[in-house]
Amino acid sequence: MKPFAYVKPADVAGAVRAVSDEPGAKFLGGGTNLVDLMREGVERPDTVVDVTGLPLDTVDQLPGGGLRIGAMVRNSSLAADERVRARYPMLSQAILAGASAQLRNMATVGGNLLQRTRCPYFYDPAAACNKREPGGGCDALGGFNRSHAVLGVSGSCIAAHPSDMCVALAALDAVIEVESVRGTRRIPMTGFHRLPGDTPEIETELAPDELVTAVELPPAPFAARSRYRKVRDRASYAFALVSVAAALEVRDGAVTAARLALGGLAAKPWRAHEAERILLGGPASEESFARAAEAELAGADVRPGNAFKVHLARATIVATLRELNTGKGTA
Amino acid sequence: MRVTFTVNGREESADNVWEGESLLYVLRERLGLPGSKNACEQGECGSCMVYLDGVPVCACLVAAGQAEGRQVRTVEGLAEGDRLDAVQEAFAECGAVQCGFCTPGLIVQAHDLIARVERPSDAEIREALAGNLCRCTGYEKILDAVRLAARRKAAT
Numbered sequence: 355m356k357p358f359a360y361v362k363p364a365d366v367a368g369a370v371r372a373v374s375d376e377p378g379a380k381f382l383g384g385g386t387n388l389v390d391l392m393r394e395g396v397e398r399p400d401t402v403v404d405v406t407g408l409p410l411d412t413v414d415q416l417p418g419g420g421l422r423i424g425a426m427v428r429n430s431s432l433a434a435d436e437r438v439r440a441r442y443p444m445l446s447q448a449i450l451a452g453a454s455a456q457l458r459n460m461a462t463v464g465g466n467l468l469q470r471t472r473c474p475y476f477y478d479p480a481a482a483c484n485k486r487e488p489g490g491g492c493d494a495l496g497g498f499n500r501s502h503a504v505l506g507v508s509g510s511c512i513a514a515h516p517s518d519m520c521v522a523l524a525a526l527d528a529v530i531e532v533e534s535v536r537g538t539r540r541i542p543m544t545g546f547h548r549l550p551g552d553t554p555e556i557e558t559e560l561a562p563d564e565l566v567t568a569v570e571l572p573p574a575p576f577a578a579r580s581r582y583r584k585v586r587d588r589a590s591y592a593f594a595l596v597s598v599a600a601a602l603e604v605r606d607g608a609v610t611a612a613r614l615a616l617g618g619l620a621a622k623p624w625r626a627h628e629a630e631r632i633l634l635g636g637p638a639s640e641e642s643f644a645r646a647a648e649a650e651l652a653g654a655d656v657r658p659g660n661a662f663k664v665h666l667a668r669a670t671i672v673a674t675l676r677e678l679n680t681g682k683g684t685a
Numbered sequence: 686m687r688v689t690f691t692v693n694g695r696e697e698s699a700d701n702v703w704e705g706e707s708l709l710y711v712l713r714e715r716l717g718l719p720g721s722k723n724a725c726e727q728g729e730c731g732s733c734m735v736y737l738d739g740v741p742v743c744a745c746l747v748a749a750g751q752a753e754g755r756q757v758r759t760v761e762g763l764a765e766g767d768r769l770d771a772v773q774e775a776f777a778e779c780g781a782v783q784c785g786f787c788t789p790g791l792i793v794q795a796h797d798l799i800a801r802v803e804r805p806s807d808a809e810i811r812e813a814l815a816g817n818l819c820r821c822t823g824y825e826k827i828l829d830a831v832r833l834a835a836r837r838k839a840a841t
Contacts, residue, residue, distance in 0.1 A: 360686070360704040360750045385746040389707075390727045402704070404751055428740075454816020456794065457728055459740045460747075590815035 355392050362404040366533055366567060372403045374535045374563045381405050381565055383426065383465030386457050391470065394477055396486055406462070410567055413437070419573030425464030425566045429519065430455070432463060442571060444580035444599045445522040448617075451584040452518035454591050464566035467520060467530065467546070468558065471513035472593055473502065484510045485554040499659035501593065505620035507655050511554030513621065515547065516593055520623035522582055523569065525599040525615035531568040532560060538567070547622035554621075576603035576611040583674045584617070585666060594618030596667045602678040604638040614675075616650070619667055626650045629671070638679045640672065647671035690752045692716060693762030699749075708752045709733045709744035712759060720760040720789045731817035734790040735759045741797045760789040763796060772796045772834045781830035783821035791817045791827060799835045807832075 363369040373379045378400030382388055391397040410424035413435050421437060432438060433449035449458065452466075475481040475493045482491035494502055494512050503514040520543070528543040547558050560566070580601035586592040597617035603610045612633040614626040629646035636642045647668040654664045688711060689698040699715040707726075712718045712735070721744050722732035728743040735744045736758035763770040769777070772795045782788050791814065798805055798813040805813070810831050819827065 355705040358704055360748065362750060362753070382748065382751075385748060385751070386728055386743075389746045389748065392705075393726060402748070404748070406751060430740075454731070455813055456731060456734055456741050456743050456816050460728075460742045590812055 356395070356398045358392075358399050359401045360404065361401065362407050364407055366408055366410070366565065369403055369405050369408060370534050370563065370565050372401070373565070376401045377562070379403055381464075383462035384428070384460035386453070386461045387465065387469045391477075395479055396470075396477060405464075405565065410464075416570065416573075419575075421571045423463055423569045423571070425462060425568055427463050429453075429458040429461045429463065429466060433458065440578065442522070442526060442574070442577050442580065444525060444577065444582045444601065445519070445571075447582035448518040448522035448584075448597075448599060451582060451594075451597070463519070463569055466517055467523075467566055467569070468560075469517055470557070472516045473513035474498070476513060485513060485550075485557075488553070488555045495657070499657045501595070501618075502657065502660050503619060503621050504654040504656050504660055504663050505616070505624055505651075506549045507621055508550045508552065508554070510552055511550035511621065512657065512660075513550070513554070514593075514618055515620060515622050517623060518582070518584065518594065518597060518617060520547070521597055521615045521617035522599045523571075524623040524625045525580075525601065525613040526571055526574055526577060527613075529570045529572070530566060531570065532564040533567045534561060534564040540570075543569075543623070544625045550621050574601070574613075577601045577613070579603065579678060580613070581674055581678055583670060583677075585670055586618075596663055596670050598667075598670050598674040600671075600674045600678060602633075602638070602675055604679055607638055609633045609636055609638050609642075614646070614650075614671065616667065616671075619663055626671075628652075633675075640676065643672045643675040643679075644668065646675075686750065688749050688753055690754060691756045692718065693758055702749045704748070704750060706749040707745050708735070708737075708747035708749060708757070711749050711752065712744060712757070718759050718761055722786050722789055724786065729816075729818070730787070731790040731794060732787055734793040734817070736793065736797070741793055760792055763792065770796065771837050772799065772830070775830040775834035775837070776827075779826050779830040779833060781823065781826040783819070783823045787817060787819045787821075791819070795831045795834065798831070799838050803835075803839050805831070805835055810835075 380399035382402045382404045410426040414422045433446045481493045502512040523543045530541045584597040599615045601613040616624040629650035632646040724732040728746045733744040
């Protein structure tokens with residue numbers, strides 16, 4: 355690991371100043387991704403600004419029924435929050451589907467938003483990776499790409515976004531609050547992460563000196579009936595091959611509200627706008643669910659290793675919507 | 686830098702700690718507490734688990750400076766003198782220890798589980814232990830041990 359300086363500011367102003375003064379600085383949250391990447395030599399900060407002491411560790415009620423989640427709230431605490439479990443069950447389920455119990459105890463909400471891909475070529479300094487070394491090429495394109503993305507990919511990068519939590523946040527229209535020495539701004543979750551294009555090393559809209567301070571969930575009464583379904587190689591403790599965050603409201607057989615986002619499939623947490631457009635106002639039927647899934651997946655750009663994901667995603671989307679519609683689990 | 690924190694009820698300090706050291710390294714190499722094991726160094730295997738302010742975490746991913754002023758409880762701090770904790774006793778009785786490398790982490794994680802959940806189901810035990818890898822693959826005996834410890838705890 356490259357030597358670095360460690361500072362632990364007590365307030366947000368001190369934290370953003372520390373990073374603004376030092377271009378080679380990085381914020382450190384729970385450490386479950388950054389420390390790992392520093393050990394591998396993929397991340398090489400000169401200064402680590404530990405933000406776990408900042409007073410951003412509460413979940414607060416917002417007027418109008420939303421919730422404001424401090425960026426330092428631990429993943430396990432957020433998943434256990436009674437308000438999240440009752441009003442946004444997909445979010446609690448998504449968090450509990452990720453990592454292991456001890457990692458969820460450490461990982462922060464802000465850190466989860468900024469975690470980096472688990473593409474094995476990104477982690478391997480001997481492999482070509484445009485994300486790690488811009489312009490260096492991509493060994494995943496012709497390599498072992500079973501876990502890689504099929505939506506939003508480019509000729510530079512096919513890495514999948516690894517987060518479960520972010521998929522639910524995308525479906526729920528969360529808003530990310532960030533702060534820097536220039537002040538505070540708010541970024542919609544669906545626009546927070548960037549697609550790789552020709553610059554896969556730039557993953558979010560955050561400037562290097564901006565700190566995530568909170569995530570706001572707008573009120574969403576229909577989300578009380580929502581579900582996160584994750585398909586993976588093991589029953590627990592594995593990244594998603596495909597995951598679906600969905601909420602569905604049906605009146606008199608017609609869909610009156612629908613939210614759908616996909617994980618494991620795309621370069622960023624993928625809000626399925628096209629599928630939602632088809633679902634909304636249409637019949638709550640198997641045919642309509644399948645049509646919505648197919649429309650969303652029509653643009654899939656597959657490789658031999660990950661072509662199976664399109665079929666798996668279609669089946670998982672339909673099964674999740676069916677389950678929400680009938681209230682019954684499916685095989 | 687100097688790092689001072691409470692370990693198993695006693696305040697301890699370590700000097701000349703390098704910023705890149707982990708809490709695990711400080712515990713094992715500077716404070717002479719080798720119970721927590723150093724294996725993957727990536728948070729993947731759970732061998733290094735300790736309680737940090739009462740919450741089980743992977744000590745390999747905690748930067749030394751992050752432990753400053755906090756309460757750490759290691760596997761060495763679970764027994765009362767010569768009397769083993771119920772989970773430790775159950776692991777020994779059930780033959781849940783093979784090479785023993787994963788054992789301290791599993792004991793800490795199982796200790797936390799049965800403190801939080803009175804009668805954990807098999808599914809709850811499996812999920813709670815998913816982040817603790819046993820390369821001897823002796824999981825059946827480990828499950829036996831956690832069931833036994835939970836039963837005994839519920840009976841007291």
